[in-house]
Amino acid sequence: MPMPDQDPAPTGESDVIAMLRAAGEVDPHRLDFPPVRNGVDYLVSVVDHLTAEGDRDPRDLKYAVLHLQAAAEVLLKARLVREHWSLVFTDPGKATRQKFDTSTLQSCGVPAAAERLRNIAGVDVTTRDEKALAELAQDRNALQHFGLTRDVPAVEARAGRVLDFLVRFLDGVLLPGLSREEVAAISSDVNRIREGLSAIHTFVTARMRRLKGELADYKDRTVVCPNCGQLAMVADGSRNRCHFCNTDESNMVLMVGFLVQSLNAPGVRVRACPRCQKETLVDGARLASEPGPVSFCFGCATRIPDTSPGEPR
Structure with missing residues (x-):
């Protein structure tokens, strides 16, 4: 996992332990989820729902789709804010700092966020990535507003493509801009996401190998x-x-x-x-x-x- 180099490295093992402890401490009486940590938390939920052992409850698929869409939206917009806070507004020309600071803005959707990242921030979002995000948005909208019927393998395969993109996005775009403390706070969750993504890819590969003869x-x-x-x-x-x-x-x-x-x-x-x-x-x-x-x-x-x-x- 890439580590930003703007902060001095800890001087010894005790300093590292103290840093990790401080980063991992959570006040149970305070809801504190900064954007990147919030997006990573959604991804952990996605992996947990898609890799649950035994017979999967339909609710697992429901929340996998909803939380994956939420993760994509949060993480892409976190990078837009880093470029400029006005870019997360549906119409940046009507952006006001007061609406941004009070979270009363009407924000852009994932397709617009991906387009702005590519055209304005110079972030590499490929056509294939955008297609995967668009398919996810369709699943989410169908589920949220009309009900969605999907088989488990289809959800896992589609989710795997979006997870692939978001892990690459974390590594190459978001993590280098975080402090060491922020990276330490989410490192275990990011590793957990990688393990889940690997399990999903293994499932897809094994199933396709079985179908080859058929x-x-x-x-x-x-x-x-x-x-x-x-x-x-x-x-x-x-x-x-x-x-x-x-x-x-x-x-x-x-x-x-x-x-x-x-x-x-x-x-x-x-x-x-x-x-x-x-x-x-x-x-x-x-x-x-x-x-x-x-x-x-x-x-x-x-x-x-x-x-x-x-x-x-």
């Missing part, structure tokens, strides 16, 4: 599942079932998803298939049997040789 006969029509992000969805021309997370989607639902995706991914488009004439041909699809993106028709469950793409739909 899907061998279908690799020419196995595509990426939009739900869990794994290369495990088998298309059959009508319904499409993911063997990783058990999602079962119709072609119509998938086409809507690909159309939305095409807004941010120029290489992806939906058009009419020259073979079956249905509007189910996706350019830029990933196929288990091919190393790169291909044109795949969900209507005939077949890879279509390169043809003139025409106008995007």
Whole structure:
């Protein structure tokens, strides 16, 4: 874990112990969660809920999604505040110090925070990171306002991608700006998060390894599942079932998803298939049997040789 170098190092073992003790002391009568510590605490909760032993209660998945979204929001905004406090306002042009100091501001969402970090603060937030954060926000909104039905493997796989980003964000962006005392206060929790993330990745890798043989006969029509992000969805021309997370989607639902995706991914488009004439041909699809993106028709469950793409739909 990177340690900031602006403070002098302790002179001996007793000083180190004293520093750790002081950093870890908590007044039980006072709620004291500075932004980074608050975000890390949410991440600990996420890991605990996703790695609980035995049969997992549905509430574990609920709070994993809610707390992961809360962690992303808190940690990204902590870095924005470090750049300038006005950047966390929905409209920075109408920011006032009084609203910021009294926490009465209307703050920006995670997508806007990620965009401002990249464009203003120069923080490396990739398109893949933003996609993972956007998917998390969708899960959170569905759960909070409409109810959410998700299988455990899908939640773990999606959460793992966001956890990956947030751990990198902590290491490379937030921790170097903290004092030694602040780093010491959260170091054990950060290590606990790393162990949980490793367990989630191990689960995903082991499950995909088990599925490799099961899907061998279908690799020419196995595509990426939009739900869990794994290369495990088998298309059959009508319904499409993911063997990783058990999602079962119709072609119509998938086409809507690909159309939305095409807004941010120029290489992806939906058009009419020259073979079956249905509007189910996706350019830029990933196929288990091919190393790169291909044109795949969900209507005939077949890879279509390169043809003139025409106008995007």
